[in-house]
Amino acid sequence: MSAVAQAFSRAREENRAALVGYLPAGYPDLATSIRLIEAMVAAGVDVVEVGLPYSDPLMDGPVIAQAADRALSQGTTTDDVLEVAAASARTGAATVVMSYWNPIERFGLDRFADRLAAVGGSGVITPDLTPEEADAWQASTDARSLDRIFLVAPSSTPERIATVVSACSGFVYAASLMGVTGTRDSVSGDAEGLVARVRAETNLPVAVGLGVSHGDQAASIAGFADGVIVGSAFVRAVAQAPDNDAAVEAVGALAAELAAGVRRRSE
Amino acid sequence: MTDTVLGTAHDGHYGPYGGRFVPEALTHALDELESAFRAALDDPAFEQRLDSLQRNYTGRPSPLTEVTRFGEHCGGARILLKREDLNHTGSHKINNVLGQALLAQRMGKKRVIAETGAGQHGVATATAAALLDLECTVYMGEEDTRRQALNVARMRLLGAEVVPVTAGSQTLKDAINEAMRDWVSTVERTHYLLGTVTGPAPFPEIVRHFHSVIGTETREQVLDLVGRLPDAVAACVGGGSNAIGIFSAFLDDPTVQLRGYEAGGEGIDTGRHAARFAMGAPGVLHGARTYVMQDEWGQTVPSHSISAGLDYPGVGPEHAWLHDTKRAHYEPVSDDEAMQAFALLSRTEGIIPAIETAHALAGAMRLGRELGPDAVIVINLSGRGDKDVETAARYFGIDISDSPDVPAP
Numbered sequence: 060m061s062a063v064a065q066a067f068s069r070a071r072e073e074n075r076a077a078l079v080g081y082l083p084a085g086y087p088d089l090a091t092s093i094r095l096i097e098a099m100v101a102a103g104v105d106v107v108e109v110g111l112p113y114s115d116p117l118m119d120g121p122v123i124a125q126a127a128d129r130a131l132s133q134g135t136t137t138d139d140v141l142e143v144a145a146a147s148a149r150t151g152a153a154t155v156v157m158s159y160w161n162p163i164e165r166f167g168l169d170r171f172a173d174r175l176a177a178v179g180g181s182g183v184i185t186p187d188l189t190p191e192e193a194d195a196w197q198a199s200t201d202a203r204s205l206d207r208i209f210l211v212a213p214s215s216t217p218e219r220i221a222t223v224v225s226a227c228s229g230f231v232y233a234a235s236l237m238g239v240t241g242t243r244d245s246v247s248g249d250a251e252g253l254v255a256r257v258r259a260e261t262n263l264p265v266a267v268g269l270g271v272s273h274g275d276q277a278a279s280i281a282g283f284a285d286g287v288i289v290g291s292a293f294v295r296a297v298a299q300a301p302d303n304d305a306a307v308e309a310v311g312a313l314a315a316e317l318a319a320g321v322r323r324r325s326e
Numbered sequence: 327m328t329d330t331v332l333g334t335a336h337d338g339h340y341g342p343y344g345g346r347f348v349p350e351a352l353t354h355a356l357d358e359l360e361s362a363f364r365a366a367l368d369d370p371a372f373e374q375r376l377d378s379l380q381r382n383y384t385g386r387p388s389p390l391t392e393v394t395r396f397g398e399h400c401g402g403a404r405i406l407l408k409r410e411d412l413n414h415t416g417s418h419k420i421n422n423v424l425g426q427a428l429l430a431q432r433m434g435k436k437r438v439i440a441e442t443g444a445g446q447h448g449v450a451t452a453t454a455a456a457l458l459d460l461e462c463t464v465y466m467g468e469e470d471t472r473r474q475a476l477n478v479a480r481m482r483l484l485g486a487e488v489v490p491v492t493a494g495s496q497t498l499k500d501a502i503n504e505a506m507r508d509w510v511s512t513v514e515r516t517h518y519l520l521g522t523v524t525g526p527a528p529f530p531e532i533v534r535h536f537h538s539v540i541g542t543e544t545r546e547q548v549l550d551l552v553g554r555l556p557d558a559v560a561a562c563v564g565g566g567s568n569a570i571g572i573f574s575a576f577l578d579d580p581t582v583q584l585r586g587y588e589a590g591g592e593g594i595d596t597g598r599h600a601a602r603f604a605m606g607a608p609g610v611l612h613g614a615r616t617y618v619m620q621d622e623w624g625q626t627v628p629s630h631s632i633s634a635g636l637d638y639p640g641v642g643p644e645h646a647w648l649h650d651t652k653r654a655h656y657e658p659v660s661d662d663e664a665m666q667a668f669a670l671l672s673r674t675e676g677i678i679p680a681i682e683t684a685h686a687l688a689g690a691m692r693l694g695r696e697l698g699p700d701a702v703i704v705i706n707l708s709g710r711g712d713k714d715v716e717t718a719a720r721y722f723g724i725d726i727s728d729s730p731d732v733p734a735p
Contacts, residue, residue: 165623166623
């Protein structure tokens, strides 16, 4: 069982949802991005998504896009991302990389999968790769037992959901709303229905992301999903902190609030 | 894999290129668009409506003009210009825009959004939106809003909202990112009226289809005028819509050379260019696999060109395939070469071309010298240069100030 699968199954045994936290590697700088992830895990994040900063992040709103710009302008490379993934895996948390497709294709599919597996990474989320284009990626990830995580959206038809989940492993990423990251402070009412539609097609855990920023929302999503994904809220906490130490503290505090939320399972 | 060079129906791939690399939220909209497009192709009423607009609104067919004085500078070759500059709104862009705006109407979408570089696609989209009573938002890199200020004013006069994009390099690439973000958030009531032959399937196929009228007319006009097929067909290539439009009618004619000219900027050794075939590598950008200007980590490298419309680090996937199969040949043309050709056509023929188009003119000057005086070369004159007067005046040091304090030269 992969580290991701274990994290979800442990959460299920504890009768709670798993908490999935996203931060981009190299933001605000390489060393601090590692400290931020360590703080996130110490405060209760079960699965870490290490973001690979990309020049054209068309699924991301300004919060994450600006963080990616900053990380890239400091020279963050795919090698650095793998270093952050290694540090994340050393904390004991299940670690996945979230990346747009071109950087992985450029690095080489097998080479990327090899390197990630070697540093203890557990899987990869690819927001702009559709299963139709993923034959080679399926082979590369299967050969190294890496989880392949694709997204479903409120607009996905039942047939489409069946196609996507059959290509997935680890968990299914359910985008709660039609939009980009970090632009809304609420989770749409569609999310619960979407999770139900996904469950009709698979036994994989379903985690909900987009628009989750505080503990009450986490509790409410934990009422119907197996995992709660938070990204922009963490990045915003870093962006608003006056210095790196404050950023580490703010990320830890937010993670603690969210971790309490996924254990409340309100509504 | 289907042979798209000769191709009819296909699955959105051009050899290894094309495809769909998009957030899942857009898959449904792309499927819906593809169904609407196929249904429209089978609907004689759609074809009639489009044909009527092309004749009575755009002014098609556009003429084919022989330019003998300019031809003297092209090794004496016979040069024929396909006059897309004479279309309503001043470029080929209107062909695709009218087709897609009718598709939007057919899908019941009340709003269209578009990206634009030089502003020609934005102006065409704003025009069609006014005509068909659609709400319209155009995304344009802030740098481009400065160098194409006249087109920004035109779009606003037509009732469109123009959103300057301040992210990244503030050019066409960033405008596309922003349009995609808008679309993913508003897809239920919005059609993304993409302006070139790139992006996720089915966009490259749709845009090609609506521009294929350029090639169809040209082929007939050349045969009428010259009595034989041309030796070469030349076009500038940014995303590549005008080039695909004119190439499409000649793909199966092996004696007709197809030449695409991309922006060499300040020279391809300077790094400041948009020469995707000369300096790029296969990758994925804006939903399609194609040639992309990128660094060793797969990050997009900003492009540069004096022409906003060619200033784009990707290119249509069908061009990538035509390049690899060697059916078409692509070369860079520098800013300076393009501006010389711009001036030359203006002075020898009384036709001021768009700076984008001037790249094809400069390329044809090279090609004519190579092929000699017996050659017949068709150049797609994709747009007119009114929008570029300020850039050109600055380049050539012409004073266009109307202040009485500053004497004219």
